[in-house]
Amino acid sequence: MKIAILGGTGKEGAGLGYRWAVAGHHIIIGSRVAERAEAKAAELTALLPGFGEPLQGMGNVAAAQAADLVILSVPYEAQKATLEEVKPALVGKLLISVVVPLKPPKLSQVWLPEAGSAAAEAQQLLGEQTRVAAAFQNVSAEHLLDLNHAIACDVLICGDKAADREIAAQLAQDAGMRGIHAGPLVNAGIVEGLTAVLISINIRHKIKHAGIRITGITD
Amino acid sequence: MKIAILGGTGKEGAGLGYRWAVAGHHIIIGSRVAERAEAKAAELTALLPGFGEPLQGMGNVAAAQAADLVILSVPYEAQKATLEEVKPALVGKLLISVVVPLKPPKLSQVWLPEAGSAAAEAQQLLGEQTRVAAAFQNVSAEHLLDLNHAIACDVLICGDKAADREIAAQLAQDAGMRGIHAGPLVNAGIVEGLTAVLISINIRHKIKHAGIRITGITD
Numbered sequence: 088m089k090i091a092i093l094g095g096t097g098k099e100g101a102g103l104g105y106r107w108a109v110a111g112h113h114i115i116i117g118s119r120v121a122e123r124a125e126a127k128a129a130e131l132t133a134l135l136p137g138f139g140e141p142l143q144g145m146g147n148v149a150a151a152q153a154a155d156l157v158i159l160s161v162p163y164e165a166q167k168a169t170l171e172e173v174k175p176a177l178v179g180k181l182l183i184s185v186v187v188p189l190k191p192p193k194l195s196q197v198w199l200p201e202a203g204s205a206a207a208e209a210q211q212l213l214g215e216q217t218r219v220a221a222a223f224q225n226v227s228a229e230h231l232l233d234l235n236h237a238i239a240c241d242v243l244i245c246g247d248k249a250a251d252r253e254i255a256a257q258l259a260q261d262a263g264m265r266g267i268h269a270g271p272l273v274n275a276g277i278v279e280g281l282t283a284v285l286i287s288i289n290i291r292h293k294i295k296h297a298g299i300r301i302t303g304i305t306d
Numbered sequence: 307m308k309i310a311i312l313g314g315t316g317k318e319g320a321g322l323g324y325r326w327a328v329a330g331h332h333i334i335i336g337s338r339v340a341e342r343a344e345a346k347a348a349e350l351t352a353l354l355p356g357f358g359e360p361l362q363g364m365g366n367v368a369a370a371q372a373a374d375l376v377i378l379s380v381p382y383e384a385q386k387a388t389l390e391e392v393k394p395a396l397v398g399k400l401l402i403s404v405v406v407p408l409k410p411p412k413l414s415q416v417w418l419p420e421a422g423s424a425a426a427e428a429q430q431l432l433g434e435q436t437r438v439a440a441a442f443q444n445v446s447a448e449h450l451l452d453l454n455h456a457i458a459c460d461v462l463i464c465g466d467k468a469a470d471r472e473i474a475a476q477l478a479q480d481a482g483m484r485g486i487h488a489g490p491l492v493n494a495g496i497v498e499g500l501t502a503v504l505i506s507i508n509i510r511h512k513i514k515h516a517g518i519r520i521t522g523i524t525d
Binding site: 296 | 522
């Protein structure tokens with residue numbers, strides 16, 4: 088699958104893109120500045136000798152145009168401007184939002200936008216022509232570049248269509264994690280807010296990457 | 307500790323009360339109807355031969371008056387009326403809310419009250435003279451009465467005072483679970499909403515009691 092990662096120069100987007108490239112996807116790192124995207128793609132490609140050219144870099148709009156599936160991995164503050172710019176390129180596509188709305192300086196206190204979640208806000212902005220799902224918010228970027236490091240975190244996936252959630256679940260698996268259907272997009276605020284809770288736990292326990300696991304699933 | 311459980315005739319409150327009684331606490335089951343509370347207390351006491359009389363039953367107001375610590379375990383719809391009735395009896399005390407706001411018929415879709423959470427609404431109603439914390443929202447009542455059944459769920463605890471969260475953490479431990487400080491009361495909506503996410507997971511996977519665990523805590 089040809090996957091664009093808008094804001095893919097950031098730690099989370101780059102780490103996911105790296106793992107997906109290893110899994111055989113064609114990754115397009117997107118950035119506001121095309122040169123920065125190209126540099127990050129080259130940097131990640133250098134970590135994967137023998138893989139050919141699994142990662143490219145482009146400006147966000149070109150990246151969104153070129154891809155079948157688009158990941159939104161920008162800071163929340165940049166979400167609106169980014170989406171307004173790429174909106175036409177997203178028509179008919181699935182956008183998976185990785186965005187976590189956090190309000191500095193108290194990152195350990197839950198803060199959610201008026202729409203209920205960053206993902207719901209994205210859906211409002213993009214309209215019905217683009218499907219939005221939410222996933223990967225709780226995954227620490229810390230160890231994504233270390234393929235030998237098992238990520239001790241399930242991926243909660245929210246979206247109104249089961250088929251879209253299933254795509255995200257496959258991407259979770261491709262990145263070495265378990266994807267779990269967490270209900271419709273209206274539930275995304277809980278998954279996004281959980282990141283602030285995990286930051287709170289990190290601070291309290293002086294650890295760096297608290298995660299979550301769902302228990303009780305037998306299959 | 308003398309603990310009143312308002313709405314303690316329900317499955318969750320009764321199950322927690324049972325486990326706390328086994329741990330040595332004096333439990334007062336509270337109910338709108340004193341006779342129903344007495345019957346439930348007698349029923350639970352009968353399960354604990356040799357424990358003396360670790361559980362009593364009373365009307366909610368008398369229960370709140372008699373206790374050092376009060377647990378709120380009523381259906382969300384009954385929260386306001388219950389708290390208005392017991393408010394004077396809660397002055398100077400800690401109230402731990404177990405309440406999960408759910409909006410039928412779609413229990414798998416997150417719904418939160420305007421205050422952001424049921425616990426925050428309780429805090430608004432009770433004012434500064436009562437401290438409110440939130441905990442146990444994600445714990446399935448299913449196996450609480452079976453002491454041999456390990457509960458595969460961490461207890462996320464929200465509250466503005468660390469000392470209050472610590473009391474809830476001790477109660478979690480007394481009930482055979484791990485309590486985790488999940489930040490200030492403003493985070494309670496995430497923990498409450500997580501229950502709808504777990505219900506969604508239950509439905510999807512045809513299981514009965516999905517739970518959560520926090521990973522990455524080393525101590």
